[in-house]
Amino acid sequence: MSTIRLDFVSQDHLVFSDDVNEVIAPGSEGTLGILPRHAPLMTVLGPGEVIVRREGQTELYFAVSGGWMEVRPDHVTILARTAERAEEIDLTRAEAAKARAEQLLATGAPREERVGLEMALRRSQVRLKVASHRRRGWRPSGPGVAEEFSEEG
Structure with a gap:
């Protein structure tokens, strides 16, 4: 099967290559x-x-x-503002952020704050969805996984 090169970086680190x-x-x-x-x-x-x-290999999320x-x-290049592997997501923090955003939206936050709260809610929902894919004890390693995320790191 043919392949395509993926270079995936966030603002502060290499995520995957x-x-x-x-x-x-x-x-x-x-x-x-x-x-x-794929077409450019x-x-x-x-x-x-x-x-x-x-x-x-196992899919990475x-x-x-x-x-x-x-x-x-x-070649695909992804430049992400933030990126977290499923295994890196703190479920407690993500659930708390979701609950906080939902509560503030439900209490009738001022219009100028609603956009930020809706984005925070969306981010927490995404983090929870991605975290649902993780498997206990599984950590990706090998070619393409940044050193800091390998078994030795």
Whole structure:
């Protein structure tokens, strides 16, 4: 099966870099599935789930808060504002953030605060969805996984 190179970075670290079979990302116009030899494009990423598929390996799941994605036929670059692997997400914090945003929205927050609260709610929902994919005791390692996230790190 053919592959496409994925370089995935956030503002402060390399998230993932390797050859992959498919990248699924939250584009500005909806979810995008990127396969090798995809037509070139540049898109804004919204808050959502990035899924990385590699043949014969477990899918990797990431929560992103937005960013940019450039696609070329042989290479995908994701520049995310923030990115967290499913295993990195603190469920307690994500659930608390969701409850806090829901409570503030329900109490009739001022209009100028609603947009920020709605974004916070969306981010916490994405984080909880991505965290639901994690498996106990599983940590990705090997080619493409940044050193700080490998078994030795």
